[in-house]
Amino acid sequence: MRRDGLFPIGEVSRLFHISVGSLRYYDREGLVRPEYTDPCTGYRYYGARQFERLNTIRYLRALDMPLDEIAAFLDNRNLNGIRESLCRQREEVQRRQRELSRIERKIGRRLEQLWDAVHSELEVIRLEEHPPARLAYLERELPAQDVGALEYSIRLLEEEEDSTAVFLGKVGVGLSADRLEKRQFTPYNVVFVILDEEDSFKGPVMEIPRELCIKVRFKGVHEQASGYYERLLDYAKDHRFRVSGFSKEITMIDYGLTNNPEEFVTEIAIPVLLENGA
Numbered sequence: 001m002r003r004d005g006l007f008p009i010g011e012v013s014r015l016f017h018i019s020v021g022s023l024r025y026y027d028r029e030g031l032v033r034p035e036y037t038d039p040c041t042g043y044r045y046y047g048a049r050q051f052e053r054l055n056t057i058r059y060l061r062a063l064d065m066p067l068d069e070i071a072a073f074l075d076n077r078n079l080n081g082i083r084e085s086l087c088r089q090r091e092e093v094q095r096r097q098r099e100l101s102r103i104e105r106k107i108g109r110r111l112e113q114l115w116d117a118v119h120s121e122l123e124v125i126r127l128e129e130h131p132p133a134r135l136a137y138l139e140r141e142l143p144a145q146d147v148g149a150l151e152y153s154i155r156l157l158e159e160e161e162d163s164t165a166v167f168l169g170k171v172g173v174g175l176s177a178d179r180l181e182k183r184q185f186t187p188y189n190v191v192f193v194i195l196d197e198e199d200s201f202k203g204p205v206m207e208i209p210r211e212l213c214i215k216v217r218f219k220g221v222h223e224q225a226s227g228y229y230e231r232l233l234d235y236a237k238d239h240r241f242r243v244s245g246f247s248k249e250i251t252m253i254d255y256g257l258t259n260n261p262e263e264f265v266t267e268i269a270i271p272v273l274l275e276n277g278a
Contacts, residue, residue, distance in 0.1 A: 006035050006045035016054050031057065031071055065089050102198050109196065113170075117252035117265045120217045125235050128215060130269065133208045136201045137192040170194035172250040173222065175229070177243045180270065183233060185226040190246050213248075214241065215269040220261075221251050225268060232270050241272035 013020045026032040027044065032053050034044035046054075053074060060070045069085050174190035195201055214232050218224065229247070236243065253265045 006047050009034070009044040009046065012046045012050075012054070016051075016058055018054065018058060026054075026057070029067070029071070031067070031074065060085075063089055064093065105198070106196060113252060114257075117217075117267075118263075120252075120265050120267075122217050122219055122265070125214060125216050125232060127239075128213055128269075130208075130211045130213050130271075132210050134195040134199075134201075135192040135206045135208060136195055136203055137190060137206050138204075170250065172248050174246040174248050176246045180229070180233065180243045180247060183230070185229045188222075188249075192248070194250075208245075211245065211271040212273065213269040213271050215267060217252070217265055217267045219264060221254050221264055221266055222249065225249060225266065228268055229270075232268060236270070236272055240275040242275055243270060244273045245271040 007015070009020055009023055012018070013023060023032070023044070027034060032046075032050050035047035035050060036045045037043070038045070056074065057070055060073070061067075063086070065085060069088075073081050073085055171193050172191075173188040174192065175185065176189055179185070179189060192206075195205065214235055216228050216232060218228055233243075235241075247268060247270045249266065249268045251264070251266045253263055255264075258264070
């Protein structure tokens with residue numbers, strides 16, 4: 001019920017599409033005080049003087065402007081102030097748009113990787129040329145193929161990056177060329193993330209040139225990898241290749257994506273050169 005031309009909080013809520021809870025919060029924070037508060041019931045009533053202020057708040061909130069900036073503007077309204085606030089907000093929106101676009105591209109690549117993994121030809125050794133790549137990496141031993149140690153190493157890499165979006169999907173482990181030549185398949189001694197073109201990483205980054213690789217995909221995870229390393233190295237020996245760098249082993253589908261081990265897919269790629277150096 002209205003009181004002397006004032007509007008109760010429920011009606012104001014409907015008029016401005018602002019929740020009653022938000023109106024009470026605005027009152028507590030001093031953004032919009034009601035014209036009158038009933039001392040017995042505590043019920044709030046608003047007049048036309050609050051309408052203009054509420055309309056300004058609703059407009060600026062629709063532009064996603066923070067409440068503290070809105071409060072500062074309302075307490076000191078002037079054209080320069082609102083212009084500066086709107087410019088700052090536009091810059092923030094543009095920044096978020098760039099970040100969302102970046103994340104969208106990464107999700108698109110991840111979907112392509114998943115499609116590729118699901119349609120993999122398993123157990124077949126192939127010789128392929130890998131394009132140049134950038135890797136964030138750690139040279140760190142992971143005892144006994146320990147998944148917990150791998151996760152800890154990934155967290156160490158993430159410490160160097162503000163956005164975890166960098167780590168969508170291309171985390172891997174590897175063995176140095178020396179380990180491979182000695183056929184020492186445990187422990188892994190490289191942890192890496194394949195960076196996308198737009199990723200800016202603060203830690204160590206390795207530029208990998210175009211590489212000729214022998215590779216295989218299999219149903220399983222890191223714990224099943226040793227036998228496949230043997231097969232790859234036997235293939236390299238039979239075809240007169242020598243190992244030219246560390247291996248890159250990636251679980252394309254694992255427990256992070258599915259609880260069904262029958263769907264797991266891991267890829268191992270070993271860079272090689274012909275024995276004569278060609």
